[in-house]
Amino acid sequence: MSAADTGAALPRAKIEWLPALTPLLVALLVAPFVGSFSTFATLTLAGLAMGMMIFTMASGLTLAFGLMDVLNFGHGAFIAFGAYIATLVALPLTGWAQSDSLALNFAAFLLALAAAAAVSAVLGYAFERVLIVPAYGQHLKQILITIGGSIVIEQLLYALFGPAPIPISPPAAFRGSFTFGEIALEKYRALAMMVGLIIFVGQLLVLNRTKLGLLIRAGVENREMVEALGYRIDRLFIGVFMASAALAGLGGALWSFYRGQVQASMGAELLVLVFIVIIIGGLGSVGGCFIASILVALIANYAGFLAPKLALVSNILAMVLVLLWRPRGLYPLSGR
Amino acid sequence: MNILSHDAPRGWRLRVVLVAVVTALALAPFLFPGAKAIGVAEKICVMALLAASYDLLLGYAGIVSFAHVMFFGMGSYGVGLALYGLGPSWGAIVLGAAAGLGLGTLLALIIGLLSLRVQAIFFSMVTLAIAYAVNVLASQLSSITGGEDGRSFQIPDVLKPGFKLGEFVGVAVNGRTLAYYLVFFVCAALFLALLRIVNSPFGRVLQAIRENPFRAEALGYQTVVHRTLATCLSAAGAAAAGALNAVWLRYVGPDTALSSSIQIDVLVIVVIGGMGTLYGAVIGAAFFVIAENYLQALIGKLSVSAGELALPLLAQVLHPDRWLMWLGLVFILAVYFAPTGIVGQLRAKD
Numbered sequence: 306m307s308a309a310d311t312g313a314a315l316p317r318a319k320i321e322w323l324p325a326l327t328p329l330l331v332a333l334l335v336a337p338f339v340g341s342f343s344t345f346a347t348l349t350l351a352g353l354a355m356g357m358m359i360f361t362m363a364s365g366l367t368l369a370f371g372l373m374d375v376l377n378f379g380h381g382a383f384i385a386f387g388a389y390i391a392t393l394v395a396l397p398l399t400g401w402a403q404s405d406s407l408a409l410n411f412a413a414f415l416l417a418l419a420a421a422a423a424v425s426a427v428l429g430y431a432f433e434r435v436l437i438v439p440a441y442g443q444h445l446k447q448i449l450i451t452i453g454g455s456i457v458i459e460q461l462l463y464a465l466f467g468p469a470p471i472p473i474s475p476p477a478a479f480r481g482s483f484t485f486g487e488i489a490l491e492k493y494r495a496l497a498m499m500v501g502l503i504i505f506v507g508q509l510l511v512l513n514r515t516k517l518g519l520l521i522r523a524g525v526e527n528r529e530m531v532e533a534l535g536y537r538i539d540r541l542f543i544g545v546f547m548a549s550a551a552l553a554g555l556g557g558a559l560w561s562f563y564r565g566q567v568q569a570s571m572g573a574e575l576l577v578l579v580f581i582v583i584i585i586g587g588l589g590s591v592g593g594c595f596i597a598s599i600l601v602a603l604i605a606n607y608a609g610f611l612a613p614k615l616a617l618v619s620n621i622l623a624m625v626l627v628l629l630w631r632p633r634g635l636y637p638l639s640g641r
Numbered sequence: 642m643n644i645l646s647h648d649a650p651r652g653w654r655l656r657v658v659l660v661a662v663v664t665a666l667a668l669a670p671f672l673f674p675g676a677k678a679i680g681v682a683e684k685i686c687v688m689a690l691l692a693a694s695y696d697l698l699l700g701y702a703g704i705v706s707f708a709h710v711m712f713f714g715m716g717s718y719g720v721g722l723a724l725y726g727l728g729p730s731w732g733a734i735v736l737g738a739a740a741g742l743g744l745g746t747l748l749a750l751i752i753g754l755l756s757l758r759v760q761a762i763f764f765s766m767v768t769l770a771i772a773y774a775v776n777v778l779a780s781q782l783s784s785i786t787g788g789e790d791g792r793s794f795q796i797p798d799v800l801k802p803g804f805k806l807g808e809f810v811g812v813a814v815n816g817r818t819l820a821y822y823l824v825f826f827v828c829a830a831l832f833l834a835l836l837r838i839v840n841s842p843f844g845r846v847l848q849a850i851r852e853n854p855f856r857a858e859a860l861g862y863q864t865v866v867h868r869t870l871a872t873c874l875s876a877a878g879a880a881a882a883g884a885l886n887a888v889w890l891r892y893v894g895p896d897t898a899l900s901s902s903i904q905i906d907v908l909v910i911v912v913i914g915g916m917g918t919l920y921g922a923v924i925g926a927a928f929f930v931i932a933e934n935y936l937q938a939l940i941g942k943l944s945v946s947a948g949e950l951a952l953p954l955l956a957q958v959l960h961p962d963r964w965l966m967w968l969g970l971v972f973i974l975a976v977y978f979a980p981t982g983i984v985g986q987l988r989a990k991d
Contacts, residue, residue: 376762439977444762446976448705449912453973456905460966464957573901577773580766588763617781621774624767625755632758 324635325592327627328599335607343487348606354494356602357501358563362556362575363582363594364508365549371589371638372525372545375437378448379455380553381576385462385569386428387421387554388561392473394420395562402476410476414562418500421558422551428458429550433543455572462569470568473561497559504552505595512591521545581620585627587634596635644833646840650920652988659920662927666825670818671810677934683821685930686828687886692910692922693835694878699908700917701839702871703851704761708768709907711775712749712876714899716741716883718779721792721893729795738884742877749876753869761854761868776899791894796820800888824885831881836919838874847871848917902965906933909972915982924983937964 332349339345366380377383394417395402401413436454440446474480479493512518524531524538532538560575561567582601586593601620608619615622627635650656662685665672669682695709719741720734727733748771756767779786786792798804800823804816838844850857850864858864887893906929914925944959957963979986 376765378765436973445699445703445705446980448762448765449908449976450973452905452908453969453976456969457966457973460963460969461958464954464960464963464966468962574773577770581770584763584766584770588760614781617777618774621770624770628755628767 321636324631325596327635328596328603331600331603331607335611338611339607341487344610346488347490348610349603350488350490351494352603352606353599354491354498354501354602355563355606356599357498357505358556358559359578359582359602360595360598361501361504361559362553363579363586363598364504364591365552365556366579367583367586367589367591367594368508368552369546369549370583371591372521373542374442375447375546376444376451376588377437377549378451378576379432379436379458380549380579381572381574382455382458382462383425383429383432383550383553383572384557384560384575384579385567385572386458387425387557388567388571389462389466389471389569390424390554391417391421391558391561392471392567395473402474404477407478410478414476414479414496417562418555418558421554425554425557426547426551428554429547430543432550433546437546455576459569459572466567466569468569470566472566474565475562493563497563500555500559504555505591508591517541578620581624583634585624585634587631587637589638590634590636593634593636646833646837648836648840650984655920655984655987658924658987662923666927669825670814670821671812674812679817679821681930681934683824683886683889684934685927686824687882687889688906688910688926688930689923690828690831690882690885691879692907692914692926693832693919694875694882695907696911696914696916696919696922697835697839697847697871697875697878699911700915700919700921701844701851702847702868704757704868704872705765706768706872706875707765707904708749708752708772708775709875709879710899710901710904711768711772712745712879713883713886713903714775714779714895715745715748716880716885717887717893717898718786718883719744719880720884720887721794721898722785724796724887725792725794729797731797734797734884734888738881741884742880745876745880746873749872750869753872754865757865757868757872764868764872772901772904776895776901779899780895787894789895791892791897793892796888796891820889824889827881827885831878832919832923835874835878839919843867843870905965905968909968911982912972913975913982915984916980918982918984921982921984928983933964937961940964940967 336345339348362380362384365383366377369375369377369380395413398413398416401409404410432454436450437447440450475493475496479496482489482491483495484490510518512522520531520536520538521541524536524541528538557571557575561571564571578601582597583594585600586595586597601623604619604623605616608616631637650659666682666686670679673679673682691709691713695706698704698706698709716738719739720737723733723737723740727736752764752767752771756764780789783789799816800820801816804819806814806816806818808814839847846857846862846867849860850862850867854864883898887898890897910925910929911922912925913928914923915921938961940959941961944956944961947959948956958966975982981989
């Protein structure tokens, strides 16, 4: 596309470090105001864990946009849907979750997450086939149609499960906190952090180190060329969209365990958060999304502690500042 | 046809429907006396203006905003809080409307300059986030806005039902009638102004940018400036609609002025009415508000019968609270099968 792409030896892309360091800078900037080190460390750890949960949800959206050029306003509905599926699986398994056996605890938790991801992926498949296929390449139509789809899904969730929040709690082994001296870290947050990190590393590896990732990236660059080489790019893209929906469902499940309740309106709230994250990160960039998730979660945590009144708008302020500095976000994809 | 900016509705069916709607609205207090009917007519006027100003963005500039109701709310809260704080006077109405309009336009300018530099899709996401934040703020800053409860306030006596003017063709004319005509005429005037805008050279450039931003830019039009200006004009129109609605309701609160369901309503009205034609906003609003007020009750009755027939899921799905779901379905079908909306259908049959 651009002139640089056609050079004989592709120059290694220059990595800019400053945007990646923003979470660290924010942490260093805030540290003196927090006062005690233990409070600061507790806040930071909690923020990192929250960031990983947000990343799980946001990466799905940014993946679909970056690879398929589809901006899915129905992502929030997938998040809520995944949370309900996790609840449906977790409630009958309450016995496992309450037992003393760590293995059974893990099994209940992982089953709930896996079901949330799998069923969301199926919903994503239907959503893509029915709604998005006729709107490829037309942003306006995509936005309208995915909004319509998200309204219908959200209302169906209301109709099926009622408007009242359903309580849900993580398995017994993941309640309570680890304490290191004065520093506390909720066990569940540590677990969520692990899940988020695994997903991040997994995404990077699949996209950059496998043939599948190579094909997907090639398909983004030049769809027809990859098709001419004999690969079914449309199937590949359905797969990407299903993965995106699965990540939304998984993130919704993680989030609902963390919040302790599930309700249909959570989708709309989280969609706003997820949008802020991918705007800050740069549309379509997985790495940027990772940095932005941490940044947003840290800022929300610090603001919640230092200036609770400001916490509500702190994310928006962060977004505005980042956009003033880098109008396309921290790590924009080139060429778009 | 100068008053219509040489953009008369094409197609005789469209003309007939439009003339019928506008006549019904103009004579509403006399044709449909009764508190509910006139409330419906008022809502049609306000929604028509709100949807028309939204169409300037969605239909003509091709960008999706989720903050349109936020601007509507700024107009509402401007007038509402001014009347609440300063007491019922025309000065307060003007001051409040000006403040709401000014603030809304300024915010639109900032949002536009911030997010339209890159891609129109950015704008959609940024407006969604900012509208959400403003919504939360309005609920939280209860010392100023009244929080979730909102604020009730008094309006000048001339606009109240107690102000009797006598009878006309057998219908009592009072302050409420005057208030309705205030809403009707201001909405009509602003609608004609919007019609003027979309038919001006500026409106043509907007359409050009919608069709092909690169080409428009290559021809020397600054897309950012045009899109941002459209955002500001659209925000001002929404704020004006909000101000009128607040005067009519004598109340302002998150549910009537900022709720995201109004945003969905506006989107549905514009798409069902027909994007890219302001007449679509009028017809869409009339269609939508009437359906909302009369069809919703009918579906509710179906839901009750389904409940009696022991079909709980059907009863749930048909419940009046699930109205939005049916809207969503109609909306999806409209986007796919009738992208030109009702207006397009009426024209096509010619």
